Amino acid sequence: VDLAVAWLGIQMDNPLINASGVMCRTVEELEALRHSAAGALITKSCTLEPRKGNPEPRYASTALGSINSMGLPNAGYRYYLDYARRYDHEHGKPLLMSVSGMSLEDNLEMMAAFDEAALPVLVELNLSCPNLPGKPQIGYDFEASARLLAEVSKVYRRPFGVKLPPYFDPVHFGEMADVLDGCPSIGFVTCINSIGNGLVIDLERESVVIRPKDGLGGIGGDYVLPTALANVREFARRLPGRHVIGCGGIRSGREAFMHILAGATVVQVGTCLYEEGPACLARIRDELVYLMQDKGYRTLTDFRGRLRTL
Numbered sequence: 001v002d003l004a005v006a007w008l009g010i011q012m013d014n015p016l017i018n019a020s021g022v023m024c025r026t027v028e029e030l031e032a033l034r035h036s037a038a039g040a041l042i043t044k045s046c047t048l049e050p051r052k053g054n055p056e057p058r059y060a061s062t063a064l065g066s067i068n069s070m071g072l073p074n075a076g077y078r079y080y081l082d083y084a085r086r087y088d089h090e091h092g093k094p095l096l097m098s099v100s101g102m103s104l105e106d107n108l109e110m111m112a113a114f115d116e117a118a119l120p121v122l123v124e125l126n127l128s129c130p131n132l133p134g135k136p137q138i139g140y141d142f143e144a145s146a147r148l149l150a151e152v153s154k155v156y157r158r159p160f161g162v163k164l165p166p167y168f169d170p171v172h173f174g175e176m177a178d179v180l181d182g183c184p185s186i187g188f189v190t191c192i193n194s195i196g197n198g199l200v201i202d203l204e205r206e207s208v209v210i211r212p213k214d215g216l217g218g219i220g221g222d223y224v225l226p227t228a229l230a231n232v233r234e235f236a237r238r239l240p241g242r243h244v245i246g247c248g249g250i251r252s253g254r255e256a257f258m259h260i261l262a263g264a265t266v267v268q269v270g271t272c273l274y275e276e277g278p279a280c281l282a283r284i285r286d287e288l289v290y291l292m293q294d295k296g297y298r299t300l301t302d303f304r305g306r307l308r309t310l
């Protein structure tokens, strides 16, 4: 069995990447990922200036997944750009960079800086952070998304990707696919970000479990798998010439297989990585190999996008 993937000019020996935000905020965390079984790694979404993020507790796990309202804590884009400058792109694993500006101007300033640096990285522009009080998710505003992508394409002259929030209606799948179809620079879409503004309740304490936003936060883990798979399949169908990165609910080789069957080129692991640590990537990789062997598949292309309908 061969798990190799070649896409958008990068080669990965397996399709597993961390989800942006998990185990990727500091150089130490990124180096731990680089030494893990990950096929590639992505940095925490960065902003123009460093941010402390929301007050804690801002992350909690449950039996079925996680809730977070981190508030974009990060070291600022210069820190991640510096890491990318020192990175051994030639011999190391591919490096992806997540960008999540607090405004159009901030996004343009950061993307221009990444363009100027001309590093062999892939940029994932985050349209879907659900945890900035008072700020709507760009990904749910189709005109704002189209404007942002048109402006970014002028300052960042290479293919890049977007991190999308989950959509829940075929009309919205279509409207966002039209926006992305109209932007030739989009080489990939990552589906999905956490399901925004869920509420987890601690029954004993009769209380919420995170401090920000009176307990509201993005939901990840088992809760989101069906929604993640639907978004992967719907965007892969609507954007045949672009890659889809599957993210949401992956905690074993089984869900990784499902995402690829639904059309994902590669997949990202979030909540499971946060809870279990980088060792889960080797476990998931091996589970995927065994599952492919059981099913008689030799490569990912043997089944990618071949989800049967009834």
Ligand SMILES: O=C(O)c1[nH]c(=O)[nH]c(=O)c1Cl
Residues within 6 Å of the ligand: 021, 045, 068, 069, 070, 071, 072, 073, 100, 126, 128, 129, 130, 131, 193, 194, 218
């Ligand atoms: O609160 C966060 O930092 C955060 N949390 C998420 O679940 N998704 C995001 O894109 C971001 Cl930016």
